[in-house]
Amino acid sequence: MRGPVTSLLFERLVRPPHRFGLLSLPLLSFPARFAGPVLEDEDVQLALFVCYELHHRGFEGVDDRWEWNPSLLEVREILETRFEEGLARAVRYPPGSRPEQTRQALAELVAAAVDGPDLTGFLQGQADLEQFREFAAHRSIHHLKEADPHIWAIPRPGVRPHAAPVEIQADAYGGGRGGRMRPEPFRATLRELGMDDSYGAYLDRVPAITLAVSNAMSLFALHRRHLGALLGHLAAVEMTSSASRHLYSLGLRRLGRPGGDEVARCFRDEHARGDAVHERIAADDMCAGFVTRHPSRAGDVLYGAACALTLDRLFAEHVMGHWRRGASSLREAGAATRS
Incomplete structure (x- = not known):
């Protein structure tokens, strides 16, 4: 665990799939939480990696039904949005080519x-x-x-x-x-x-x-x-x-x-x-x-x-x-x- 998001995420994933409100994720929905460089944010990157890993190998002790759980996908969407913003700041979108x-x-x-x-x-x-x-x-x-x-x-x-x-x-x-x-x-x-x-x-x-x-x-x-x-x-x-x-x-x-x-x-x-x-x-x-x-x-x-x-x-x-x-x-x- 590397911060409030991964701490709560890990605690939830070892339980049977359930719905949890976004407000239960500490600071997740507040822009100030992501004031620093997202590409270097340990909490964000590990949380996003865990969400993605459910589509790859998964984790021992984590119910496979979490992969498409709508509540978890909402969390992933927020993390992805921040990650995409971080990529856009770090990488200039190139002009097209023939x-x-x-x-x-x-x-x-x-x-x-x-x-x-x-x-x-x-x-x-x-x-x-x-x-x-x-x-x-x-x-x-x-x-x-x-x-x-x-x-x-x-x-x-x-x-x-x-x-x-x-x-x-x-x-x-x-x-x-x-x-x-x-x-x-x-x-x-x-x-x-x-x-x-x-x-x-x-x-x-x-x-x-x-x-x-x-x-x-x-x-x-x-x-x-x-x-x-x-x-x-x-x-x-x-x-x-x-x-x-x-x-x-x-x-x-x-x-x-x-x-x-x-x-x-x-x-x-x-x-x-x-x-x-x-x-x-x-x-x-x-x-x-x-x-x-x-x-x-x-x-x-x-x-x-x-x-x-x-x-x-x-x-x-x-x-x-x-x-x-x-x-x-x-x-x-x-x-x-x-x-």
Whole structure:
């Protein structure tokens, strides 16, 4: 629990589904509650993550009927509104582009993103083992369910043909072979680092900005009005992950790879090569194809990509800022947040 909203939310969710008035959520409906940066608000981001997680894996001891409980959806809507306002303040809505310019526009967004702190380069050449473990704890929040939010793009009307997102997601899910699903190499990496590879193991330790990275994916995925942003977000991930995964692998090799799982390393590099192919498919076939059919939503595609890149930059600033001070980028286990 990180504040009044998550405190009450956790207390309610372990009970059978019921209706509770919004006024019972302390300060939730008052704008002053959100006077600070929402992307860094521990209470808001964890509460929203919990609401979204009910649409993914759920929680042990929480009734599945909470997923579509109207009362909880009202709470989620308030949290989402604040989150969308925070994203809008952090990310300028890009001007639209013609279909043939979509790839270039995406590439320019990716190129501009390198102005942030070079977390990837630091992990490759300087990070020690404990810093790698911290980084893995952060990334475990969405890497262990990496393809799940983006899969919502496939059935949405407006994505024609479906072949582009299907091809990307099929690889992410290992082509039907469980051991080759993209989260599995990451689990092996966690084990190599002597860490817990179970889903959500480090939820209590990661800060608000880490949760915001995951929440943006779920926000775009669960709302059909955000389809363009979801496609742009997926494209940005595919256009940046190939190089970064390769550099992570180099950093782990530099540290001597505790655990010695050669298969995990091969899969990690294999996925990096696959992401290079996905980059073209995502930018040309998926995003440009969507803009061709929906030219008025070109800005949505670029906005989703910009949100992904901006949140990654803010995440890198958080991590590198703490490491430069000689501090941990993770929260203390069980730490409460004052509101």
